[in-house]
Amino acid sequence: QVQLQESGPGLVKPSQTLSLTCTVSGGSINSGGYYWSWIRQHPGRGLEWIGHIYYSGNTYHNPSLKSRVTISVDTSKNQFFLKLTSVTAADTAVYYCARVVVMVSPTGDGMDVWGQGTTVTVSS
Amino acid sequence: DIQMTQSPSTLSASVGDRVTVTCRASQSISSWLAWYQQKPGKAPKLLIYKASSLQNGVPSRFSGSGSGTEFTLTISSLQPDDFATYYCQQYNSYSVTFGPGTKVDIK
Numbered sequence: 706q707v708q709l710q711e712s713g714p715g716l717v718k719p720s721q722t723l724s725l726t727c728t729v730s731g732g733s734i735n736s737g738g739y740y741w742s743w744i745r746q747h748p749g750r751g752l753e754w755i756g757h758i759y760y761s762g763n764t765y766h767n768p769s770l771k772s773r774v775t776i777s778v779d780t781s782k783n784q785f786f787l788k789l790t791s792v793t794a795a796d797t798a799v800y801y802c803a804r805v806v807v808m809v810s811p812t813g814d815g816m817d818v819w820g821q822g823t824t825v826t827v828s829s
Numbered sequence: 830d831i832q833m834t835q836s837p838s839t840l841s842a843s844v845g846d847r848v849t850v851t852c853r854a855s856q857s858i859s860s861w862l863a864w865y866q867q868k869p870g871k872a873p874k875l876l877i878y879k880a881s882s883l884q885n886g887v888p889s890r891f892s893g894s895g896s897g898t899e900f901t902l903t904i905s906s907l908q909p910d911d912f913a914t915y916y917c918q919q920y921n922s923y924s925v926t927f928g929p930g931t932k933v934d935i936k
Contacts, residue, residue, distance in 0.1 A: 742925075751916065751927055751928070751929045751930045752865075752873065752916055752918075752927040752930075753927070754918075754925040754926065754927065757923070757925075765923040765924070767924075767925075768830060768924070769830075801872055801873075803872075806878075808878065808879070808882075809878075809879050809882075810861055810879070810920060812861075812920055812921075812922060812923050813920055814863065814878040814879060814882075814920070815863035815865075815875045815877075815878040815884070815918070815920070816863075816865075816873070816875060816918075817875045817884065819872035819873060819874075820872065821871075821872060822872055
């Protein structure tokens with residue numbers, strides 16, 4: 706079955722760029738029928754969608770983060786990536802990658818496979 | 830942006846109880862709503878999509894209903910494994926927002 710695994714630094718300094726990788730195993734990222742997504746969860750808080758990417762490279766972002774976010778994909782490595790620039794303490798969170806399955810809605814019908822999450826702390 | 834609210838924020842219940850969580854959208858989202866269950870330290874798990882469709886492998890005691898701006902998640906008979914936080918999520922167009930969550934704890 707498909708599994709997702711986040712990786713990247715656990716500590717990022719303020720004003721720097723947060724960079725995370727999600728590695729997809731057990732299935733191909735370019736098989737179609739799925740979007741690939743980043744979501745974060747601030748400590749003790751709810752879930753915040755960051756953005757989606759399709760294997761073709763089409764991306765969709767949370768408007769509140771759009772100017773700082775870049776999501777990209779490398780189909781040859783079966784990976785997709787998150788870059789978040791100019792981070793502050795408010796970006797401290799658990800970051801999840803997830804697969805968005807397209808069952809009925811052309812924009813995806815929910816996130817059916819998730820990574821375990823990776824904690825990123827922004828601190829000097 | 831479409832805003833999502835959930836009520837109650839916390840719900841205390843006993844094993845065997847029928848439990849209902851409500852989710853409201855700030856504008857119509859048709860039936861483009863999903864529900865997730867999250868346990869502490871774990872990733873969320875998809876329960877329901879398109880407001881009322883049960884995800885494969887999810888027990889039939891979970892059900893969803895609603896359309897437009899008001900939705901409900903019902904657990905027909907609460908089991909020990911169901912104590913968790915539940916989130917709704919709208920996916921109207923290419924924008925996604927989650928509700929703030931409802932924690933179901935032991936009474």
